[in-house]
Amino acid sequence: MASLLQRMFQARVLILTVVAAGIGGCFQYGYNLTIINAPTEPLQAFANASWSARWGSPLGAFGTRLCWSLVVSLFPLGGLAGALLAGPLALKAGRKKSLLLNNAFVLLSAVLVVSSRAAKSIEMVFLGRFLAGVNAGVGLSVQPMYLGESAPRDLRGCVSLTCAIFTALGLVLGQVVGLREVLGSEGAWPFLLSSNAVPAVLQLALLPWAPESPRFLLIDRKDPKACLQALRRLRGPSGSLEAEVGELLAEEAALRGKAPPSALGLFRTRDTRWQLLSVVVLASAMQLCGNDSMYSYASQVFREAGIPRERIQYCIIGTGGCELLTALLCTLVIERVGRRVLVVGGYGLMSVWALVFTFALYFQESVEWMPYVSMGCIFAYILSFGIGPAGVTGVIPTEVFDQVSRPAAYMVAGSLLWGNLFLVGTAFPFLLDALGPFCYLPFLLVCLSAALFLGLFLPETQGKTFLEISAEFQKRNFRQGQAPLEVRTEEQEEEEEEEEERATAL
Template structure:
C-alpha cells in the first residue's frame, strides 16, 4: 500500500497495450516504412529504367542518348526523391498543425497513390518524365511521414516507453529497406517486364494505412494543447493506455498547457505553433536547435546510405558471383533491421545519449578499418576484400544501433508542443539536404579519393560522437519540464522562480483517484490535490 491507501500495483506505469501497439504499426506501415522501402526498390531496376529512358527518347526524337546523358537523366530521377523529401519536410509542420498528426499521415498517402499511378502509366505513355514526377511525389510522402510519425509517436507514448515507441520508426525504416530488397529480387518483381509494378508496389502499404489508422486515436497532446479539446484528450489517452486516462500523465500535459499559456501572455501573442524562424530568434532554444540540427545532418552525412550503393562493388571484389550479389546485399538490410530491433529493446535501459555516442563511435572505428582494408585490397591483398565486406555489415549495424532511431526522437523530447512541428521541419530539412548532397557527391568522392573515400564520413562520425558526448543531456524517463531545465542551464538562462515555473510547485504525486474535469487550470488542479501546497511553498 502507498501513502494514499492504494495498492502499489495501480501506481506502476502501464506498459504496452494492444491499442498502442496497433497504432504504432498502422502509422508506421504507411510512414517511415515507406522511406526505407522506396530507398531500396529503386536499386534493382536501375538498368531497366535506363534502357527505358533511352528507348523512349529514341522513339520520340529519332536519335539515341549517349551514356553520360542517360546517367544524367537517371541521376535526376534518383535525386527527385531527395528534393521531394525536402518539400515534404517543409509541409509536415503546417499539415500536422492544421490537420493533426493522424490525419496528416492519412492525407499524405495521396502523394503516394498519385505517384504509383504515374509509374504504372509511364510505359504505356512512353514517358520517363512520369517516373521522375512519381519519385518526386514519393519523396514528398516520405518527407512528411519522416517528420509527422515520430511526432505522433512521441506524443502518444507514456513517458517510460517514449523512446521505445519513437524508436520503432527506425525499426520500420529498416524493415522497409529489407523488404524492398527482397521484393526487388529478379525472381519476384525485379525483372524487366515487372519493374513498373515494383516501383508502384509502395501503394499497398499506403492502402493498408488508409484502412487501419482511422480506427485509432489522435495524439492526446495535440488534442489537449493544440485543439483545447480536453474530453477528446481523455478518451484518446484512455484508449492508448488500456483503461482510464492516468491522472499523473494528464497532469503533466496540463502543466505544459499552462506553461504555454503563461508564455503567450508574457509575450502578448497567442499560444500558436511557432515557425522555424521564430525558433532561431528564441534564445531559450539555442542549444536545442544546435542539437537537432547536428543530429539530423550527421544522420545523412555519415554515409550510411552511400555504403548500401558501395556494397555491391565490395562484394564483387570479394569474389561473390554477380548473380549472387543481390542475395548477399539483402544481408545489409537485415543487419540494420536486427540492430534497430536490438536498440529498440535497449533504449529505455541504456538511454538516448549512450546509444547515439556509441553508434557514431563504432562507425568511426569501422571507417578506419574499412579504409585500411581498401588500401591493402588495392595493393593486391586478396583477403582484405572479406574484411571490407565485414566492415560494410559492421558500419550498418552500428548505424542501426543508435543514430538511425535516436535522431528522430530528439525533437519530440526537447521541444514543447508549439515548437515541435517547426523543430521537425528544421530537422527534416537538414536530413533531406544531407541525403541529396551525399547522393550527388559520393561518386565524385570515390573517383577523387579512391581507397580513402570514407575519410570524410570518418570525420563526420568522430565529430558527432564527441559533440553529443559533451553537449547532449540524457532525456530518458524525464518530463519536458525536467529536460527544459537542463537546456536552460546550457543556454545560460537564470534559474526560474516558483512563480515562473508553476510545474515546480507540485511536490506530491498525483493521486490515481483524481477525477478528470474538476479543475479548469493547473493552479486549480494543484489546489484540489493538495490544499496545503501553497502554505508549504
C-alpha cells in the same frame, strides 16, 4: 523488460497506433530508397525509347545518364519538400490526419508510374518519384512526432524508436521485392516502383482506428475531453491516468499563449538555442556519416571478395537485415541504457570501423584476405549505425522541443536530413574518384565529431517529462543572470485558478 512488453500488450490501441503509423510512415522512406536499385538498366532503356519515340533520335549516353540521375535525385528533393510541408500540416490537420492525407501523394505517384509505359513518358516517372519523396518526407517527420506524443513517458523511447524498425523493414523488403525472382525482372519495373501503394492502402485501412495525439488535442486544439478519451484508449482499461493528466495539464499551462514558431524563427530565438544545435548535429550526421554509401559500396566489395555476381544481391539484403536486427535490439534496451549512450556509442563504433575500412581498402589489392576484412567492415558499420543513430535521431526532436516548437523543429531536422541525402548521393561518386581508398576519411571525421559533441552537450532525456527536459535546456540557453525575470500578473493568477478547476474536472 517483461513488464514493459506486458504493458504494451495490454495497451492494444497503442500497438495498433505504432503499426498503423509505421507502415505508411517511415516504412515508405526505407522502401523507396531500395526499390529503385533493381530497375536501373530497364529505366534507362525506357527513357531512351520514350525520347526516341517523341523526337525521332536517341538520347545518347549523356542524356540517358542524366535521366537516370533525375529519377534517383528527385526522390530526396521531394523528401525535402515533404519535410517543409510536414510542420504546417501537423499543426493544422493534426498528427494522425496528416499521415492519412499524406497517402494521397504516394497513391498518385503509383498511378503515374504504372501508367508511364503506356503513355511512353519518362516525365511521369520523374513526377512519380518526386511525389513518393514528398510522402516519405512528411511521414519521416510526422510519425516520430505522433508516436512520441502518444506514448507514456517510460515507453516513449521504445515506442518512438519503432520508426527505425519500420525504416529498416522498408529497406529489407524493398531489396527483396527488387529481386529478379519477384518484381526485379526487366518488364516488371512499373509494378515494382508503384508497389509503394500497398503500404499506403494498409495505413488507410488501419490508422483511422487509432486516436489522435493526446498532447495535440489538449495543447493545440484545446479539447480536454477528446484528450482524455484518447488517453483512455491508448493506455488500456487498467491504465492509471491521474499522474499523466497532471503532467499534460502542467505542460499545457506552461505553453499557454505561446505561438508556434516558424522554422526560421527557431534560429532567431535564444529559448531553443541548444535544442536546435543538438538536432542540427544529429540530423546532419545521420546522412553525412556515409551509412547509405555503404550500401552503394557493398556490391563492389562483395565482388572483390569473390562472391559470384548472381549472389551479391542476396548479400546486400543481409546488410539491410543487420540494420533491422540492431533497430529491434535498440528498441528493447533504450529505456534501460538511455538515448545518449546509444547514439554516442553508435557514432564512436562507426569511427573505428571507418578507420579499419580505410586500411582494408588501401591494402585490398596487395593482401589476399583483405576483401573479407572490407566485407566485415560494411556489416559492422551498418550494425553500429543501427545501434543508435538510426533511431535516436528521430526520437530527440520530440523530447527536447516543447509541443508548440516541435513541428518547426522537425521541419529543420527533415530539411537537413533530405538535403544531405541528396548531397551525399550526388557527391559520393566524385569523392570515390578523387580519394580512392581514402574516401571514408570524411565520414570518419563526421562520426567522430558527432560522437564528441553529443557526448559532451546532449543531456540524457530518458524517463524525464517534457517540462523537465525543457527546464534543463533552459539553464543552458540562459546562463545564470541572463534568464528574463518572471513577472506574475493578475491574469496569470486567474489562469492558474482556472487550471485547478480544469484538473479537478478531468
